[in-house]
Amino acid sequence: MSLLSRSLLALTLLNPIAFEARAWGEEPPAVQLVDVITTATLPVSRDFHAVSIGGFGSLHIVQGPETKLTVRTDVGYLSRVKAKVDDGFLRLGNKYAEDGLYPELHFELTVPTLDRISVGGGGRISVGALVAEDLTINASGGARVDCFALGAVHAVLKVSGGARLEFSKLAVDDLEVFGNGGGFVLVTDGYWNREEHVTLNGGAAFRTGEDHH
Secondary structure, three states, X not given: OOHHHXXXXXXXXXXXXXXXXXXXXXXXXXXXXXXXXXXXXXXXXXXXXXXXXXXXXXXXXXXXXOOEEEEEEEHHHHHXXXXXXXXXXXXXXXXXXXXOOOOOEEEEEEEOOOOEEXXXXXXXXXXXXXXXXXXXXXXOOOOEEEEEEEEEEEEEEEEOOOOEEEEEEEEEEEEEEEEOOOOEEEEEEEEEOOOOEEEEOOOOEEEEEEEEO
């Protein structure tokens, strides 16, 4: 981990901020919603290095020494929650349902580190402070990622289909940005050692506040 990344992590620990995090597979059983919201801990292996979530929900990511996954939803809907590790990805979302009933799911994941974060279909991800060696963040289809502080050696940011990435603080050695179809990336306070590589098409945009190169 670079000195730059360690410095960013120390900065965020000195300035704690609370964050409120706002279909595939077999046919699930029928459910009856009871209008009682609960938070449940889900069993999950540590055999993943990436996470993805689709529509109908949100994911809040916390960096910590242990892996833990919880979900907040209606008690009657817990049987339709899907959290599956597949080819290194922890894939979160709803099991397919013929009745078309997909209440929102609010996940919180505590994890030591990640190298890829993906969100699509209007899903939303929030991140407090995250330090990684190499990290790719991919948002598409109207999705959104809000990150308070990210420190990395190499970061790749990809947006498309009207998706949005926002960073309050970003400190990396190498930065690559790829935007298509109205995607938008905003970095309020950014620092990178080398000139960024930015490729934008179809109305995509990359905006910065105070850039220090």
